[in-house]
Amino acid sequence: MKQILFILLPVMFFALSGCISHQGSKSDFSNDIQPYADNPKYWQYKGKPVLLLGASNNDNLFQSPDVEGQLDLLHSIGGNFVRNTMSSRDSGDVWPFYRQEDGKYDLDRWGNEYWSQFERLLKLADERDVIIQIEVWDRFDYSRGPWANNPFNPANNINYSEDECGMAAEYPVHPSRDLQPFFHSIKEMPKYSPALEIVRRYQEKLVSKMLS
Numbered sequence: 001m002k003q004i005l006f007i008l009l010p011v012m013f014f015a016l017s018g019c020i021s022h023q024g025s026k027s028d029f030s031n032d033i034q035p036y037a038d039n040p041k042y043w044q045y046k047g048k049p050v051l052l053l054g055a056s057n058n059d060n061l062f063q064s065p066d067v068e069g070q071l072d073l074l075h076s077i078g079g080n081f082v083r084n085t086m087s088s089r090d091s092g093d094v095w096p097f098y099r100q101e102d103g104k105y106d107l108d109r110w111g112n113e114y115w116s117q118f119e120r121l122l123k124l125a126d127e128r129d130v131i132i133q134i135e136v137w138d139r140f141d142y143s144r145g146p147w148a149n150n151p152f153n154p155a156n157n158i159n160y161s162e163d164e165c166g167m168a169a170e171y172p173v174h175p176s177r178d179l180q181p182f183f184h185s186i187k188e189m190p191k192y193s194p195a196l197e198i199v200r201r202y203q204e205k206l207v208s209k210m211l212s
Contacts, residue, residue, distance in 0.1 A: 033131055045131065052131055054081030060138075062086075062121035063093045063114075075128040082130055084121065086210070087138040088114070089146035096206060097151040100158070105151035107159045107202045110209065118210070136207060139175040142182050147171050152182060152199065159202070166195030 036042040036049045043050050054074055058064040061071075061084050074082065088095045094117070098109035125132050140146060147153055147170070154162045155169040162168060171180050184191035185200035 045129075050080065052081035054079040054083075054130070056082050058090075059083060060085045060087040060090070060093070062118045063088070063090070067117075067121055068124055071124050071128055071130055074130060080130055081133065082125065083133045083135065085135040085138040086118075087135075087141050089138070089141045089149075095149075095151050096209070097157070099151075103156075105157040107151060107157050107205075115209070134210065136210065137183070139180070139183070142180045143171040143173065143175040147180075152202070160198050164195060165199050166193045167199065 031046045033043055033045045033050075036044040039049070043052055056064075056070045056074065057066070058070070061067050061082055064070065071082070074080075086096075087093070094114045095105065095111055096114045097105045097107050097111050099105050099111065122132060141150055142152070149156070151157050152167070153169060154160055154165050154167055167181050173179060178191075181191045181193065181196055182199060183189075185196040185203060186192065
């Protein structure tokens, strides 16, 4: 796969997709999506300049039952780009971790359905030369109602408590207030605390799984 842009919100870090290539040398990035060498205001893909154009009916398309139809429609009208948040807050969505019979999540085990859906999106997009932009963290999954169902919420998993992780079971205000320590798990960030190290370990594990 050479057609993925990763965005870790709210930091907005772009990691180009050569690191997960399955074809050729892992050090050869010439065919990857990357800034256009002759004009960095544009992208280039497979060595040629490209303007990314696209849309879909769902911001987390990998969780949509109509994912193939959406990509076919996009491809048929000349589109080549989809924004995809790794979100799970909509009705019927699944989360990336294993859910036990008692309803608690185990962050040391994966939820297979989530990852098989994600892999399917990448495969279908690759077949159509569609670039997938991956937004790793969607802030709306980490406050108000969705946070009540989120596996990272200490009330919902078997891996840590509120005291152990530095996060509360409720964040009832709009995420624009930036009260959620989940997004401050790196040292020197404003709301960082050593308790967040356990959270960052699972964050890194999640991103590593996406890159795999």
